[in-house]
Amino acid sequence: MTAPDLLPLAVAVPLLGAALFAAVGRLLPRRACDVLVTVWALADVVLLAALWRAANRGPFASWVGGWRPRNGESVGIVLVGDPLGVGLALLVSLLVLAAVVYAWRYFAEPPTRSPGTFPALVLLFEAGMCGFALTGDLFNAFVFFELMGAVAYALTGYRVEDPRPLQGALTFGVVNSLAAYCSLMGIALLYARTGELGMAQIGRHLAAHRTDTLTVTAFVLVLTGLLTKAAMVPFHLWLPDAHAVAPTPVCMLLSGVMVELGVYGAARVYWTVFAGPGGIPAGAVRGVLVAAGVLTALLGALMCWQQRHIKRMLAFSTISHVGLFLVGTALLDAHGAAATALYVLGHAGAKAALFGLTGVLLDQYGSVDEHGLYGRARELRWSAGVMFALGGLAVAGLPPFGAGLGKALSEHAAGDFLGWLPAVFVVTSAVTGGAVLRTAARVFAGAGAVPHDSHQAETRGDDEEPEVRDPGRPVPRPMLAVPAALLAACLASGVLPGLTAGLARAGTLFTSRADYFAAAGQGPPTAFPPLSAPSLAGWTGEGALLGLVSTLVALALAATALWGPLLGGRGARRLRDLAATGSHRLVLPLRRLHSGRLGDNVAWLATGVGVLLVVFTALR
Amino acid sequence: MSGLFGLVPHLVAGWILLVGMYGLVTSRNLVHAVGCLAVAQSATYVLLLSVGFRRGGTAPVFSDASPHSVVVDPVVQALTLTDIVVGATVTALLLALVMQLHKRHATVDPDRLNSLRG
Amino acid sequence: MNPDVTEVLALVVLLVVAVVATVAVLTRDPARQAVVLAVLGLTLALLFTVLQAPDVALSQLGVGTAITPLLIMLTLRRIRRGDAPDETGTKESAPEGEDR
Amino acid sequence: MSRSARVRLFLGAAAAIAVFYVLACTGLPHFGTAAHPYGDRAVAATLRQHTANTVSSINFDQRAFDTLGEESILLGSVLGATALLRRTDDEQEFTPGQVRVLPSTRLFGTLLLPVALLTGVYIVAHGQLSPGGGFQGGVVLASALHLAYVAADYRSLKEIRPRELLDGVDAVAAGAFTTLGLAGLITGAAYLQNVLPLGTFNTLSSGGLVPVINAAVGVEVASGVIVLLAHFLDQALATRGERTTTERGSS
Structure with a gap:
């Protein structure tokens, strides 16, 4: 059996596992279920790793059902194994493995009286994400988008005893479903114009028409669902509400890879469908999406800094990093794509580890409130505390973490496009990293002034329903081992020498329309770039320096937040007043916009669609 | 059929989507909101099937029709079928969430839920 | 070209669908909305039949007119009971004439 | 705002x-345009595959991977509803009171139940020939069972509805779909490839894998919808008591 034959198994194996756990889960004891799901997740990792090796030799296609094209036309669905897509699926499977191991002792007692329900849902989630990453068919992408969506809503609201997850899950569900229906409208418009559903086929047929309002409208509508998943401003409002409340292992998957899949989907659709003649000009896409990415990164960073609910803080940090991923991808070159891929990889390790450590806090203290936990977690400072701080440093871009290398390479690529873009990368990383460091210092060391309550409308993190019902127990070992492994992986992705070279080639293939079309049987065969294609530079002096700068700024910000209130003197007092005024004028209105209300979410969704339509029409 | 007349099906689909979104924006009851989402989704059915209609075509079933007869586009029908199932299951999940939400918050007014903000 | 009978019929049903969809959204009481949604499901099924999509019409009939409204009614029933914690004080009028 | x-x-x-x-x-x-390139190809492929209903051929053969995803969504939402609508510690089950049913209603339900069940099976079985198929038939089957509720009361519905068994049946049917796809791989063809003999056009056994997958989908949809409705019915009719934690009356 060859790699193309095995590609659909990336979806089928987790689906089979889900059916298995759903069917026999209630018959198995808890421990057996835990072991079995770990083995299953491991098998997925092995399968995808093998596929990834094959994809690195050159992209290949798998026609599900054997419906190979005749004269370039097929009636079936194609899955395309290119290194970036399969690599993303591999990342999904790795994070799923981490999440299921983390969850070993997570739910003290399976709430549904069937220990199989949670693993089954997680495996379905994995199948949806892998299918989405691999499919080369637009409608099939919608189906897998909905699969990962529907399962994610259920997983987010999993703890029904607590009121907040339900609200977050409902907003998540309604907004993402609505956005998906917008995408489907766009797919229908594309079908009306070209009579095709395969991405490459549509791309090929679009060339017969000039770019008109129909093209732009279809493009924007299809993008709506993907950018909502990617939490681009103003489609982002659902994300903090959902990520703040989902069970911790689920958060690891949501923040670590699901949101990033939205960016990937948008880039994939652009490159295969709209990048050619009759599509959308590259200049327009680059301009609009880079601008949106910058806005997302800055807004996310600002909101991240303001949070006291730790999971919500991490959620806004994810928004802000996704903004950077969007910038990197929207540069529309191989360098940007490869750098972003590495950044996503490093970020996934650091962010999943941070969520995991927050889960430890919730487990031990029944709270994720930065103020309420002040100094309470001192006994964990040499385990969870150190790791939390390391996660903060990784987020801030400290060399040699993978997140740092990804940031360095992305900002280098972005700097070639616009000279000031690296500043956005540095500021964003510094603020989000600083927020994490501030939290680490307060919670695990009791450093700085005792935080005082503000009277603004905000989400607090105390009186959470503990996710585990046994507060007296020591921290279960997997809950510390998994974050440690994730941080180690984040570090490794920054120093493994072969990785950047591999990703550079993956980026070249991802942005090469001809190679994708050739693999999907829609164009003449191409000679894939050689294995020794020009690779990314790896760590450079400039990259390491900027990484150090952003880390130092992060440390300075954290120190200011911690000890600033203790400083005496007129100067310090005046600065504090200035900060308070700024916060009142700028931050309060922004916080009010994040009202958590369903109607506001939908109104902003419509606004985003309208604005995108206007700007893309103006720039086309 | 030409001109504006031939646009009506597509325009109706667009109208349904926007009306459904209007309902979501103004809804005071989450059960109503889920209903509006279902309305918005029916826009996709209407658009898909309108796109696939062929003048003079019959249903794409050949059990008692000649294999040479003119039929409407079957692909969009298959897509719509999938879409309907997806819609029903998502509706069920969302309603389950609403039911639980009401137990914990004692309200189903989306504007009175305020535990997540800022 | 003059539209043929099918197309005229389709257009008429389309306009009815648009009107019913609007009414469904503007019906703010969820219990009544469920009924309007059932009617919407019915008119959609009719539209799909006219558009030569019997397979789709059949599933729309099952899902749109039966399952979705039923789920909404059941949800409302649970919610209404939640609103009135004192069980004995609320007599619900069940469609089957239940006698509590 | x-x-x-x-x-x-x-x-x-x-x-x-x-x-x-x-x-x-x-x-x-x-x-009403005449240009439907994909549609025309799909019709041609359907006839080659000896399947009379083109929509079934697309759903269960040409684009079966879509349907696999769709059925997984159904499985996911059944599991999700099971998790979300579980009875929490602060809720109790109660037995809904005895219900008076008019004799004519009872007769109507009792007569209709077998008719509806038969119709459901018919629609599933003829999916590759006439309009209908696993999904539509499954819905009819599920609805048929609920005629028992009309005919008698909730208790008798619960008696004839083995929910735990149906939970398992639903999962097994979903797994069967995934596994049927493997048949192609094992025989050296592609995943979900239609490797069974195609049979004679317009007969019950025509279409190769189509009727088999169709049946699996029918079973999954019927059991899935019954389980979904069961959770909702349980909540609506037989669960009471809850604790609201916050915000009663606040704005």
């Missing part, structure tokens, strides 16, 4: 969307 500001924002955006959408539609082929 105040409600009126929100509505104004939305209406402005909606107006813009409407303008672009209308302009986009003028670029579409007119309603």
Whole structure:
């Protein structure tokens, strides 16, 4: 059996596992279920790793059902194994493995009286994400988008005893479903114009028409669902509400890879469908999406800094990093794509580890409130505390973490496009990293002034329903081992020498329309770039320096937040007043916009669609 | 059929989507909101099937029709079928969430839920 | 070209669908909305039949007119009971004439 | 944002969307166009596959991977509803009171039940021939069972509805679909490839794998919908008591 034959198994194996756990889960004891799901997740990792090796030799296609094209036309669905897509699926499977191991002792007692329900849902989630990453068919992408969506809503609201997850899950569900229906409208418009559903086929047929309002409208509508998943401003409002409340292992998957899949989907659709003649000009896409990415990164960073609910803080940090991923991808070159891929990889390790450590806090203290936990977690400072701080440093871009290398390479690529873009990368990383460091210092060391309550409308993190019902127990070992492994992986992705070279080639293939079309049987065969294609530079002096700068700024910000209130003197007092005024004028209105209300979410969704339509029409 | 007349099906689909979104924006009851989402989704059915209609075509079933007869586009029908199932299951999940939400918050007014903000 | 009978019929049903969809959204009481949604499901099924999509019409009939409204009614029933914690004080009028 | 500001924002955006959408539609082929390249290919492939109902051939053969995803969504939402609507510690089950049913209603339900069940099975079985198939038939089957509720009361429905078994059946049927796909791989063809003999056009056994997958989908949909409705019915009719934690009366 060859790699193309095995590609659909990336979806089928987790689906089979889900059916298995759903069917026999209630018959198995808890421990057996835990072991079995770990083995299953491991098998997925092995399968995808093998596929990834094959994809690195050159992209290949798998026609599900054997419906190979005749004269370039097929009636079936194609899955395309290119290194970036399969690599993303591999990342999904790795994070799923981490999440299921983390969850070993997570739910003290399976709430549904069937220990199989949670693993089954997680495996379905994995199948949806892998299918989405691999499919080369637009409608099939919608189906897998909905699969990962529907399962994610259920997983987010999993703890029904607590009121907040339900609200977050409902907003998540309604907004993402609505956005998906917008995408489907766009797919229908594309079908009306070209009579095709395969991405490459549509791309090929679009060339017969000039770019008109129909093209732009279809493009924007299809993008709506993907950018909502990617939490681009103003489609982002659902994300903090959902990520703040989902069970911790689920958060690891949501923040670590699901949101990033939205960016990937948008880039994939652009490159295969709209990048050619009759599509959308590259200049327009680059301009609009880079601008949106910058806005997302800055807004996310600002909101991240303001949070006291730790999971919500991490959620806004994810928004802000996704903004950077969007910038990197929207540069529309191989360098940007490869750098972003590495950044996503490093970020996934650091962010999943941070969520995991927050889960430890919730487990031990029944709270994720930065103020309420002040100094309470001192006994964990040499385990969870150190790791939390390391996660903060990784987020801030400290060399040699993978997140740092990804940031360095992305900002280098972005700097070639616009000279000031690296500043956005540095500021964003510094603020989000600083927020994490501030939290680490307060919670695990009791450093700085005792935080005082503000009277603004905000989400607090105390009186959470503990996710585990046994507060007296020591921290279960997997809950510390998994974050440690994730941080180690984040570090490794920054120093493994072969990785950047591999990703550079993956980026070249991802942005090469001809190679994708050739693999999907829609164009003449191409000679894939050689294995020794020009690779990314790896760590450079400039990259390491900027990484150090952003880390130092992060440390300075954290120190200011911690000890600033203790400083005496007129100067310090005046600065504090200035900060308070700024916060009142700028931050309060922004916080009010994040009202958590369903109607506001939908109104902003419509606004985003309208604005995108206007700007893309103006720039086309 | 030409001109504006031939646009009506597509325009109706667009109208349904926007009306459904209007309902979501103004809804005071989450059960109503889920209903509006279902309305918005029916826009996709209407658009898909309108796109696939062929003048003079019959249903794409050949059990008692000649294999040479003119039929409407079957692909969009298959897509719509999938879409309907997806819609029903998502509706069920969302309603389950609403039911639980009401137990914990004692309200189903989306504007009175305020535990997540800022 | 003059539209043929099918197309005229389709257009008429389309306009009815648009009107019913609007009414469904503007019906703010969820219990009544469920009924309007059932009617919407019915008119959609009719539209799909006219558009030569019997397979789709059949599933729309099952899902749109039966399952979705039923789920909404059941949800409302649970919610209404939640609103009135004192069980004995609320007599619900069940469609089957239940006698509590 | 105040409600009126929100509505104004939305209406402005909606107006813009409407303008672009209308302009986009003028670029579409007119309603009833004769150009359906994919549709024509799908019809040709259907006839080659000896399947009479093109929609079934697309759903269960040509684009079976879509349907696999769709059935997984159904499985996911059944599992999700099971998790979300579980009875929490603060809720109790109660037995709904005895119900008076008019004899005519009982007769109606009792007579209709077998008819509806038969109809459901018929629709599933003829999916590759006539309109209908696993999904539509499954829904009819599930609805048929609920005629018992009309005919008798909730208790008798619970008696004839083995929910735990159906939970398992649902999962097994979903797994069967995934596994049937493997048949292609094992025989050296592609995943989900239609490797069974195609049979004679327009007979019950025609279409190769189509009727088999169709049946699996029928079983999954029927059991899935019954389980979904069961959870909702349970909550609506036989669960009471809850604790609201926050915000009663606050705004």
